Amino acid sequence: MKDFPRLGFGTYKLEDRDECVEAVKTALDAGYRHVDTAQMYHNEEFVGEGLAESDVDVDDVFVATKLDTDNLGYDDVLETARESAEKLGVDTIDLLYVHWPLDSYDEDETLAALDELVEAGVIGRVGLSNFRPDQLESAIETLDAPVFAHQVEMHPMLQQTELREFAADRDHRLVAYSPIARNRVADEEVIVDIAEKHDASPAQVALAWLMEKGATPIPKAASPDHIRDNFAALDLDLDDEDVAAIDGLDSTHRIVDFDEAPWNRA
Numbered sequence: 001m002k003d004f005p006r007l008g009f010g011t012y013k014l015e016d017r018d019e020c021v022e023a024v025k026t027a028l029d030a031g032y033r034h035v036d037t038a039q040m041y042h043n044e045e046f047v048g049e050g051l052a053e054s055d056v057d058v059d060d061v062f063v064a065t066k067l068d069t070d071n072l073g074y075d076d077v078l079e080t081a082r083e084s085a086e087k088l089g090v091d092t093i094d095l096l097y098v099h100w101p102l103d104s105y106d107e108d109e110t111l112a113a114l115d116e117l118v119e120a121g122v123i124g125r126v127g128l129s130n131f132r133p134d135q136l137e138s139a140i141e142t143l144d145a146p147v148f149a150h151q152v153e154m155h156p157m158l159q160q161t162e163l164r165e166f167a168a169d170r171d172h173r174l175v176a177y178s179p180i181a182r183n184r185v186a187d188e189e190v191i192v193d194i195a196e197k198h199d200a201s202p203a204q205v206a207l208a209w210l211m212e213k214g215a216t217p218i219p220k221a222a223s224p225d226h227i228r229d230n231f232a233a234l235d236l237d238l239d240d241e242d243v244a245a246i247d248g249l250d251s252t253h254r255i256v257d258f259d260e261a262p263w264n265r266a
Helices: 017-030 044-053 074-088 107-120 133-142 161-170 181-187 189-198 202-212 224-235 240-247
Strands: 034-036 062-067 095-098 126-129 147-153 173-177 215-217
Touching: 017 034, 017 044, 017 224, 034 044, 044 062, 044 074, 062 074, 062 126, 074 107, 095 107, 095 147, 107 126, 107 133, 126 133, 133 147, 133 161, 147 161, 161 173, 181 189, 181 202, 189 202, 189 240, 202 215, 202 224, 202 240
Parallel strands: 034 062, 062 095, 095 126, 126 147, 147 173, 173 215
Antiparallel strands: none
16 A cells, blocks of 8 residues: 655646656646545546646555546446546546535445455555545445545644544545635734745645644645645745644635535534
8 A cells, every 4th residue: 555645735726647657747737646536526537637647656556546526426437436446547546535415425335345346456545535524434434445544624723633633533534625725824914924934835834734733735726836835835934833823713614515515404
């Protein structure tokens, strides 16, 4: 099994072929070894091209994708996971998530198919995304395979304390999407002050804080400068005072929110 890097490269909204291919190649050249996509992003094929064209061997890259909410029936999971692997150009998808427990999600059928994919070697590990704690608990009990990761929106303004504690208790990774809150971290005075103190960017501070909390951020970027800037967060060491200051921020601001979201239907 491949190691799971502390920082990943997100590809949400990279829907233009050339832009996506170049972004993936740039990210790998910068040092990223974890690339995250989704069927819903409609760019798995482009991500696969970037992986194939890079000088980095695809076997050295941790590749993750997610099932579309329309593809969660038993047969659809089996079929579309194989299609995703083909588009990505990998023999085994390192991590396959249930993107949202919505629409065609059926706990018994969906999770049984994921267990079958693990057994067949089509996927290496099972992930869940955007689940409530009670849904996570039920899924963990239903699956034969362990849940390797849970991916949720997480950043300094949405600190996900309950899900962080749950991940620690149940021994799975917490992966943070929208980790810089679409750059709203740059409007937070506390984060800006810490960034100036360390001669860093607000984005780097947010990413470093997430990693300090044990989460794996997957920032999306298109420009080479932003891709490299985000990766440099690995070299930023926040002190206890910095972490405490960020911990004290109001942490109730969601970027991704809609009426059908699981947390609005508890």
